[in-house]
Amino acid sequence: MSVLLCLGAFVLLQNVMPGGSMQHGIIGGRVSDPGSHPYMVYIYNWKTNERCDGFLVSKDYVITAAHCKTSVVVFLGIYSTEGLHITNSTSVTAIPHPAYNNNTYENDIMLLKLCKPAPRNKRVKPVALPASENEEFSTNCLVMGWGSQEHNKRNLSSVLKEVNVTISKTSACTTPDMICSEGFKGPGKGDSGGPLICGNVAHGIVSSNFILNKTFVSRYVRTAYHLSWINSIIKKPPKDQRAQPRRFP
Numbered sequence: 001m002s003v004l005l006c007l008g009a010f011v012l013l014q015n016v017m018p019g020g021s022m023q024h025g026i027i028g029g030r031v032s033d034p035g036s037h038p039y040m041v042y043i044y045n046w047k048t049n050e051r052c053d054g055f056l057v058s059k060d061y062v063i064t065a066a067h068c069k070t071s072v073v074v075f076l077g078i079y080s081t082e083g084l085h086i087t088n089s090t091s092v093t094a095i096p097h098p099a100y101n102n103n104t105y106e107n108d109i110m111l112l113k114l115c116k117p118a119p120r121n122k123r124v125k126p127v128a129l130p131a132s133e134n135e136e137f138s139t140n141c142l143v144m145g146w147g148s149q150e151h152n153k154r155n156l157s158s159v160l161k162e163v164n165v166t167i168s169k170t171s172a173c174t175t176p177d178m179i180c181s182e183g184f185k186g187p188g189k190g191d192s193g194g195p196l197i198c199g200n201v202a203h204g205i206v207s208s209n210f211i212l213n214k215t216f217v218s219r220y221v222r223t224a225y226h227l228s229w230i231n232s233i234i235k236k237p238p239k240d241q242r243a244q245p246r247r248f249p
């Protein structure tokens with residue numbers, strides 16, 4: 001488990017102004033209604049200057065992709081990335097999946113523990129995770145983010161955008177922890193880590209996209225597959241409750 005000091009990042013970041021360009025993100029699709037996805041989290045990497053998305057799953061935890069790396073801060077309850085200042089961000093402790101493989105993108109999942117609990121209001125609300133590993137779900141799902149709106153370009157969005165995608169079985173889904181959709185529409189660069197919502201449940205995490213047999217394929221991490229790992233961290237009692245009485249000889 002890699003642990004970042006909660007306060008470290010903050011000092012370095014006083015003058016950074018993360019934000020997208022004027023264009024709208026996600027390839028195809030539409031601009032989201034403000035406030036319609038209160039679990040959406042904008043993620044800024046202060047080492048690489050890259051952006052990712054994530055989603056709030058409890059008052060203390062955000063889920064994103066492991067390839068977004070660990071030197072990040074998060075912005076909760078935002079719609080537009082314009083004019084954002086680092087003082088609007090929350091520091092986190094990053095917990096990437098211990099078996100994340102940066103070649104195959106297997107286990108491309110990371111938990112971010114918020115250094116202070118998320119407020120709960122109209123603009124900030126967690127999304128549900130699957131209740132069990134085998135939970136059935138609709139193949140009509142919604143993916144959203146502030147990422148690029150063109151393949152292989154960096155037209156990052158300033159406002160949240162969304163598009164419906166259809167989950168399909170394809171040979172591009174190479175491991176049991178992957179879900180795929182095919183077609184031109186879908187997540188683009190910068191949408192990594194965002195949720196794939198099927199029904200009202202976050203069944204996937206945006207991980208990668210590529211062209212296979214002249215078809216665009218988007219790949220998501222299957223959250224249900226990782227439920228026991230997620231719960232082993234999220235449901236851990238606070239440290240002081242776990243502490244064992246110390247024995248003296």
Ligand SMILES: *[C@@H]1O[C@H](CO)[C@@H](O)[C@H](O)[C@H]1NC(C)=O
Nearest residue numbers: 078079080083084085087088
């Ligand atoms: C960011 O913080 C400033 C003050 O620190 C506040 O005025 C502004 O509304 C905040 N913006 C967002 C999007 O929360």
Ligand SMILES: *[C@@H]1O[C@H](CO)[C@@H](O)[C@H](O)[C@H]1NC(C)=O
Nearest residue numbers: 066067069100101102103104
């Ligand atoms: C993948 O991980 C290896 C070993 O930790 C590291 O040397 C390499 O730079 C990483 N590659 C990428 C693309 O991050």
Ligand SMILES: *[C@@H]1O[C@H](CO)[C@@H](O)[C@H](O)[C@H]1NC(C)=O
Nearest residue numbers: 022023024149150153154155
């Ligand atoms: C994406 O950015 C390029 C270069 O800045 C621009 O020419 C193009 O019109 C943009 N596309 C969209 C859909 O905004």
Ligand SMILES: *[C@@H]1O[C@H](CO)[C@@H](O)[C@H](O)[C@H]1NC(C)=O
Nearest residue numbers: 138140141142164197198199
């Ligand atoms: C898009 O997907 C979401 C999530 O599954 C669903 O609630 C919504 O009805 C879908 N919208 C369309 C237009 O298919």
Ligand SMILES: *[C@@H]1O[C@H](CO)[C@@H](O)[C@H](O)[C@H]1NC(C)=O
Nearest residue numbers: 170171172211212213214215
């Ligand atoms: C690509 O398409 C060809 C012909 O339709 C098919 O035989 C092949 O299995 C496909 N490859 C992959 C990786 O899906």
